[in-house]
Amino acid sequence: xxxxxxxxxxxxxxxxxxxxxxxDPISGHVSLFWYQQALGQGPEFLTYFQNEAQLDxxxxxxxxxxxERPEGSVSTLKIQRTQQEDSAVYxxxxxxxxxxxxxxxxxxxxxxxxxx
Amino acid sequence: xxxxxxxxxxxxxxxxxxxxxxxxxxxGISALHWLQQHPGGxxxxxxxxxxxxxxxxxxxxxxxxxxxxxxxxxxASHPRDSAVYxxxxxxETSGSRLTFGEGTQLTVNP
Numbered sequence: 001x002x003x004x005x006x007x008x009x010x011x012x013x014x015x016x017x018x019x020x021x022x023x024d025p026i027s028g029h030v031s032l033f034w035y036q037q038a039l040g041q042g043p044e045f046l047t048y049f050q051n052e053a054q055l056d057x058x059x060x061x062x063x064x065x066x067x068e069r070p071e072g073s074v075s076t077l078k079i080q081r082t083q084q085e086d087s088a089v090y091x092x093x094x095x096x097x098x099x100x101x102x103x104x105x106x107x108x109x110x111x112x113x114x115x116x
Numbered sequence: 117x118x119x120x121x122x123x124x125x126x127x128x129x130x131x132x133x134x135x136x137x138x139x140x141x142x143x144g145i146s147a148l149h150w151l152q153q154h155p156g157g158x159x160x161x162x163x164x165x166x167x168x169x170x171x172x173x174x175x176x177x178x179x180x181x182x183x184x185x186x187x188x189x190x191x192a193s194h195p196r197d198s199a200v201y202x203x204x205x206x207x208e209t210s211g212s213r214l215t216f217g218e219g220t221q222l223t224v225n226p
Contacts (some may be wrong), residue, residue, distance in 0.1 A: 035212070042202055042216035043159075056213060091159065105149060105214075107159035 002026075006092050006108035013082045013115050021077045021111045025094030029106070032075050034067055035091040037110070044092055049075060052100055084116045089113070120205045121146060122217035129224050137201050137220045145205035148186050148215065150177050153200040162188070162201075176183040193224045 005024040013019050025032050031050055035043035035058075046060040051072035060067070064083075069075040079086055091111040097103035119142040129135050130177050141213065147166035149190040153159045163177040165186070170177050174193075176208055179186040200221050 005219070032165070035214075035216075042218045043204075043214075044216070045213045048213065091157075104161040104164050105151075107151075108163065109158045 004092055004106050004108035005093050006090075006111050008111060009016065011111055011113045015082060015084060015115055017080065018080045019082055019113060021079075021113070022092050023075045023077070023092030023094075024109060025073065025075070026079070026096075026106055027073070027097050029094035031095045032069060032100055033093045033105070034075070034077050035093065035096075036061075037089045039088070046090075047075070052083055057095065072089075077111050082113075084115050087113055088116045119207075119215045120203060120217040122201075122203055122220050124220060126221045129193050129221070129222070131175050131194060131224055131226050133193050133224075135193050135197075135222065135224075137188045137203075138220070139186045139188070139217055140201035141184050141186070141203075141205045141215075143184070144208050145184070145215070146191075146208040147206040148179060149204045149206070150186075150211065151202040151204060151221070153202060154211050155199075190222075195224045198223050 006020045026031040031070045033048050034046040048056040049069040052069050066078045082106045088115050091110045092108045093105045095103045095105050121140050123138050132221045149164050150162040151159050152162050164178050174191045176189040199218040201211045204216045
């Protein structure tokens with residue numbers, strides 16, 4: 001596709017439910033990032049993939065959060081036993097290069113997760 | 117203290133005005149991205165720079181490595197420029213992690 005695609009666009013989950021958020025990066029992009037953006041705040045880093053390897057997951061807030069990119073293209077962010085504090089926009093970004101200082105980032109439109 | 121700080125937090129301008137948004141960053145940041153976020157969440161990358169100056173249309177970004185400061189300028193501002201502008205620093209040690217400023221909400225009135 002022409003850009004980074006995220007689905008679903010909106011997700012409402014009841015507290016305790018598991019959710020899975022999908023990111024389709026631009027074809028051929030090596031690097032893939034997940035960010036969490038709470039209302040009125042800047043994005044916060046969650047995790048980074050270089051192809052299929054998850055090189056940095058230090059931003060994941062708890063062991064309820066899990067991300068994968070098994071074939072080095074599509075990535076899924078899974079949140080288990082959702083809590084209200086998980087409500088946020090989850091942004092995915094990809095870039096052609098191996099590090100974000102080497103090439104521009106391309107962001108998806110995000111998935112807005114609301115936990116009730 | 118956040119590693120990346122932006123000012124101002126909010127900025128209102130009249131159409132046609134010259135606009136400057138500032139970003140200061142701490143030691144350990146090796147490059148900066150300037151991003152634009154419209155209502156609804158979509159983020160567009162405007163610039164990525166580690167030195168000097170870049171220009172694209174009415175947008176100009178500069179960075180001063182010694183002073184650890186970057187600015188985003190918009191010339192001849194237009195209401196469609198209204199958005200949140202975010203600077204994000206690339207951490208030297210991490211190579212992958214971006215640290216985001218809190219954003220500047222720009223409103224350009226006709």
